[in-house]
Amino acid sequence: xxxxxxxxxxxxxxxxxxxxxxxxxxxxxxxxxxxxxxxxxxxxxxxxxxxxxxxxxxxxxxxxxxxxxxxxxxxxxxxxxxxxxxxxxxxxxxxxxxxxxxxxxxxxxxxxxxxxxxxxxxxxxxxxxxxxxxxxxxxxxx
Amino acid sequence: xxxxxxxxxxxxxxxxxxxxxxxxxxxxxxxxxxxxxxxxxxxxxxxxxxxxxxxxxxxxxxxxxxxxxxxxxxxxxxxxxxxxxxxxxxxxxxxxxxxxxxxxxxxxxxxxxxxxxxxxxxxxxxxxxxxxxxxxx
Numbered sequence: 001x002x003x004x005x006x007x008x009x010x011x012x013x014x015x016x017x018x019x020x021x022x023x024x025x026x027x028x029x030x031x032x033x034x035x036x037x038x039x040x041x042x043x044x045x046x047x048x049x050x051x052x053x054x055x056x057x058x059x060x061x062x063x064x065x066x067x068x069x070x071x072x073x074x075x076x077x078x079x080x081x082x083x084x085x086x087x088x089x090x091x092x093x094x095x096x097x098x099x100x101x102x103x104x105x106x107x108x109x110x111x112x113x114x115x116x117x118x119x120x121x122x123x124x125x126x127x128x129x130x131x132x133x134x135x136x137x138x139x140x141x142x
Numbered sequence: 143x144x145x146x147x148x149x150x151x152x153x154x155x156x157x158x159x160x161x162x163x164x165x166x167x168x169x170x171x172x173x174x175x176x177x178x179x180x181x182x183x184x185x186x187x188x189x190x191x192x193x194x195x196x197x198x199x200x201x202x203x204x205x206x207x208x209x210x211x212x213x214x215x216x217x218x219x220x221x222x223x224x225x226x227x228x229x230x231x232x233x234x235x236x237x238x239x240x241x242x243x244x245x246x247x248x249x250x251x252x253x254x255x256x257x258x259x260x261x262x263x264x265x266x267x268x269x270x271x272x273x274x275x276x277x278x279x
Contacts, residue, residue, distance in 0.1 A: 017182045017229060019262050038273075047264075055235055072273055079233050079265040087266040094273045 004085075006046040006115035008105060012089050021045065021087060030103070031124045038094040039121075044105045046088045046115040050080045060109045062090065066121070067101035076107060088115075097121050152206065152219035160218040161186040168218045174251035178258055181225040186218075190226040196237040199226050200244070207248050220249055224256070232263035 010025035023045055030039065050056065060076040072095070078086050088107060097103060100123040107115040152159045164186040171177035181187050190199060203223040211217050224246070230237050242260065246252025 014266055014268070017187075019228070019232065019264060019266075021266070072271070074269075074271065076267060076269065078267055081232055081235065081238070081263065081265055083261055083263060085264045087264055089266055090269045090271065092271050092273060096273060 001051055001109060001112040002049050003113050003115040004047040004049055006044070006105070006107065006117045008117055008119060009043050009045060010041055011091075012043045012045050014087075014089070021047075021089065027119050029119050030121045032097070032100070032121055033124055035100070035123065036096060036098040038096055039103075040093065042092045042095055044088070044090045044092070044107070044117070046107055046117075048078065048086050048088070048109070048113065048115060050084045050086070052080075053082060053084065054080075055082070056080045058109050058112070060088070060107050062105065062107045064092075064095065065102075065104045065106070066095075066097045067099060071095060071097075078109065099123075152202070152222075159186050159190060159222050160215060161189075164222055165215055165218050168221055169214065171251075174254040175258060177221065177251060178225060178228070178255050181221060182228065184222070184225075186222045187226045187229075190222060191229055194226075196227065196230045196234065197240075199223050200237065200240045203227070203244060207245060210248060217249065220252075221255075224249070224252060224259075228259040228262065230263070232265040238263065 007023070008027045009023045010027065012021060012023045014021055023043075027042065044062070058078050058080070060078050061073065062076050063073045064071040076088060076090065078088060080086050095103070100121050102118045103121050104116065104118040161184065164181060164184050167177060167180040167184060171180065194202065203220060206220045206223065211220070227241050230241070232238070238260075241256065244256070246256060249255075
């Protein structure tokens with residue numbers, strides 16, 4: 001097996017007529033002004049390719065970690081059919097994040113592959129913004 | 143449901159499947175990909191999907207393929223049924239086995255369109271989770 005890709009986005013949808021996936025607002029970082037927060041909407045999307053022909057059902061395990069602490073762990077059933085590909089689209093609402101740092105989504109198919117993606121949750125609090133906006137002193141300017 | 147399955151006159155109840163737009167698509171298409179994309183959006187395919195289940199559509203296509211088409215317009219409902227099958231859930235392997243076993247030799251682009259349809263039949267696991275709130279420090 002191999003992972004074609006794994007990423008997080010705000011939303012994703014599967015076209016009813018074409019069965020193609022569209023991914024909207026890919027998340028490469030998440031600016032947050034106060035902690036703790038509930039990240040309102042995150043969709044984990046991954047496409048996994050089997051190296052075997054035929055139908056098979058496997059059980060994946062998705063773990064979400066924020067700053068190395070486990071936020072959620074859940075079983076994900078994955079179906080492979082004759083064309084060897086399988087998609088996983090998981091919508092999350094209200095992922096709790098207590099502090100800035102990496103938010104990691106790791107989908108593991110035991111003894112096969114791991115599809116992993118990480119983005120940084122960045123603190124952009126007002127205090128930091130004021131510090132950035134403060135002009136340098138005369139001493140610093142020399 | 144009253145489903146009439148005779149080629150050009152194929153109808154669901156009083157409604158014909160070979161709509162003018164579906165006829166136009168079959169007549170002007172220059173590639174199987176174009177025909178597939180065009181018919182997927184056509185009201186005729188949507189009408190079939192709204193009124194027939196996958197096994198019924200397979201049976202209707204089998205019945206339509208049993209006799210040689212009398213003219214070009216007789217092909218229209220057959221292509222409509224075939225394209226409607228592209229919306230079958232990829233995890234419904236029983237129906238996909240039937241789709242793969244259809245003899246499409248009477249349709250010039252039948253085999254190519256079936257390959258396109260099968261290639262797009264990627265199963266998707268879709269789940270929704272709501273997680274608990276963090277407590278304020």
